[in-house]
């Protein structure tokens with residue numbers, strides 16, 4: 028069994044509430060930080076831990092924190108990114124639902140380290156039931172003296188608020204999130220300036236993912252050096268993986284980075300193998316934005332080495348033969364899956380979610396969806412495949428924010444690795460559209476045939 | 481005398497220039513001249529925070545700075561990127577830029593009606609110029625284009641959203657030079673549109689300026705009395721003493737008649753000064769004005785060329801030629 | 808600005824709104840716009856009419872266009888009337904892999920409406936949406952605050968037959984959601 032540092036106590040009855048959480052050592056990191064550590068020392072520990080952002084980009088958290096500007100007399104903000112809208116990703120939801128105090132504790136310790144006296148948790152609007160849970164946990168933290176004025180009798184004070192969004196994937200992008208928190212449309216800002224210099228209300232701001240902030244708790248408790256021993260090399264620590272699609276046991280798993288992809292898919296500790304024991308066809312390993320890989324390349328790198336669940340191994344081979352760990356949204360597709368149809372759902376997603384500010388993404392995402400729709404309708408041509416390729420190429424790298432890239436990569440990778448399937452689809456659409464897909468709703472014996480588009 | 485570290489040396493398409501720190505790549509290029517300046521559709525030097533949206537001004541930074549000579553991994557929007565000392569930039573000399581720009585033009589035209597023959601802006605439309613200079617000729621889409629009905633926002637300004645390229649200039653104009661913005665961008669993605677949402681007039685002293693800043697024919701002057709192509713009209717500089725604005729305008733004549741009044745646009749197509757609605761909409765008699773003389777149009781646009789077909793593509797620099805110029 | 812004299816928030820909602828405004832620094836009350844629009848939607852039949860939005864602009868002391876811009880950007884705000892029970896079905900990849908299209912088709916057949924439409928009796932609106940973070944329990948749908956997961960066609964039937972779901976407008980939050988700060 029791999030080591031667990033976030034979900035260690037997840038099966039403890041009542042861990043959602045304050046008392047049980049506290050009895051399991053909860054809030055120890057706040058005590059340690061506020062009573063025995065200087066803010067900069069915490070930043071140092073986070074640096075040493077090798078912790079990298081769990082929201083998708085994997086940027087070293089300690090380094091990000093050290094960029095925060097500290098002008099005299101200007102407030103600084105910590106904002107937790109709980110927008111979690113990347114298709115295939117539901118780990119933050121799991122963490123907030125089952126062990127909300129871990130996030131609250133991480134927010135307090137991290138806010139202290141950054142010198143923030145007001146912090147926000149920006150949560151996607153659809154997670155309203157979680158707003159209730161978080162509000163309750165925050166009320167408990169206030170009642171027990173972990174939030175508010177002069178925490179633990181020190182001169183450190185902190186207010187923590189939950190701010191709900193209202194349905195926009197783009198608000199996961201940190202500057203769009205800040206705009207949204209200011210009550211505006213979720214349009215990403217043009218950088219520079221970066222949030223570390225001018226973020227929320229023009230003040231220095233750090234935005235971190237839920238899981239990143241939660242991981243600060245074990246980092247402070249055990250010390251950066253100890254944390255760095257977990258995991259493998261530059262992929263230090265554990266990662267929450269959201270597993271979905273055609274697997275026997277979908278769900279959220281905390282893995283120690285470094286296990287093989289094969290173990291993750293097939294062992295009973297994790298996904299438990301492919302649904303109905305079918306063959307594996309493809310995997311999207313890190314949320315919808317990362318390149319899809321066919322079975323052979325996800326299990327082994329192009330050099331024939333076993334692919335590991337680490338930032339480096341998943342990226343091995345670049346985009347030609349590799350992918351990215353991303354947000355850890357692990358979507359598994361069995362042999363019956365139509366890559367073209369799956370890609371259409373992604374293309375529709377990005378079209379729907381483009382904020383519309385910059386022309387390549389605003390126009391390009393819609394165009395790609397329309398072409399895929401045309402192919403699904405049976406009117407596609409071979410030229411359409413080349414056109415798709417050309418459009419994604421002209422979006423990638425040319426937009427204001429990375430949503431453009433995120434929209435381009437799934438298209439690029441699907442064509443790169445499954446071109447013949449696209450060609451087949453175009454040549455013989457009826458055969459492709461009539462493939463029956465069977466789904467098996469978790470542990471329920473109902474299977475329905477699926478053919479409609 | 482400027483201190484040395486207040487200035488930055490930057491090389492654009494092989495031509496070096498020294499500019500104050502904080503200057504954008506675009507403005508540095510404009511200082512060199514129109515042949516190296518990247519095209520712009522959304523940046524507007526008179527509007528704060530403008531630029532960054534259309535992506536036509538993308539350039540390649542082949543050397544970041546003297547201190548950190550690494551090239552930038554992606555093309556950057558020259559209108560929103562400041563120069564660093566020792567930076568080297570490729571615009572017309574970069575194949576990557578040409579390719580990306582052709583892509584941007586294609587995206588901008590994807591849902592554009594291409595109704596130039598009936599558009600008031602024809603002849604002074606930046607998109608028309610851009611498409612001609614940087615686009616591909618064949619359209620690769622047969623999907624239906626997005627369309628909207630024409631609407632009047634008040635009795636002076638007409639909005640034809642179908643032609644809008646969402647440059648945000650009119651929104652920033654309303655926000656920065658008028659009081660009480662009533663129009664904005666509603667909806668999201670490719671459904672986004674310029675709108676007042678509920679029928680409303682854009683009506684205050686400076687609201688007419690949205691017409692001048694619009695790079696395409698989406699916002700037009702309803703008082704432009706006789707339908708006429710711009711190249712049949714004669715632009716004349718004129719002024720009057722006005723309490724609200726500088727009163728410096730261009731009168732557009734056909735024969736003896738003033739068809740419309742606009743701000744004075746510089747060689748980048750930007751107004752030199754914003755003018756008030758009284759000057760723009762209510763003073764259409766020659767006797768209202770002191771005439772200064774014919775307006776010089778510098779831009780290599782249709783108005784200057786008089787015929788669209790006569791337009792020549794701007795000369796491209798070959799690297800060896802540029803060296804000679806700078807030596 | 809439209810006439811907003813008829814638009815009155817309940818005392819509880821107004822108290823909550825005033826409480827929420829205090830969560831943001833002095834002068835940054837516009838920050839409360841997103842939560843306030845949710846409250847408005849919950850209070851006024853699940854959608855945002857122009858007078859309601861104008862009222863919100865008035866309360867937050869901002870221009871009406873600032874409210875329209877925001878309300879039309881986010882997918883959870885309805886700018887047209889909706890049925891009492893707003894069924895939102897996810898159809899992105901993971902849900903699609905597990906049969907979301909069947910769920911949508913089944914609901915369309917059962918209710919006699921298409922995606923985006925409302926039944927003639929005003930009881931149901933069907934809206935397909937993008938990933939709601941339930942991919943591991945796909946297929947799924949959301950009604951108000953509630954997630955319904957691991958769906959089967961039978962479960963969908965049960966839902967549609969449940970009279971409680973159409974008893975009042977399905978909304979995402981109310982004054983009990985937030986603590987008093």
Ligand SMILES: Cc1cc2nc3c(=O)[nH]c(=O)nc-3n(C[C@H](O)[C@H](O)[C@H](O)COP(=O)(O)O)c2cc1C
Pocket residue numbers: 079080081082083084085086088108109110111112113196197198199200201202234235236237239240428429430433
């Ligand atoms: C389109 C887009 C969507 C994103 N969505 C999320 C998200 O839902 N949650 C998240 O934590 N980060 C998301 N990110 C990444 C954030 O911009 C940012 O990098 C992250 O919150 C930083 O936190 P971390 O360093 O702790 O990962 C998104 C980025 C982009 C470009």
Ligand code: SF4
Pocket residue numbers: 197214215380381382383384385386388389426427428429430431
């Ligand atoms: S890339 Fe897309 S989402 Fe990002 S700013 Fe441009 S239009 Fe908006």
Ligand code: SF4
Pocket residue numbers: 643644645646647648649650651674690693694695696698699
């Ligand atoms: S109406 Fe004109 S100025 Fe306004 S955004 Fe559209 S193109 Fe730009």
Ligand code: FES
Pocket residue numbers: 519520521522523531532533534535536537538557558559560
């Ligand atoms: S002019 Fe620079 S992006 Fe539009």
Ligand code: FES
Pocket residue numbers: 114115116897898899900901902903937938939940941942943945947
């Ligand atoms: S794909 Fe449906 S909830 Fe994520």
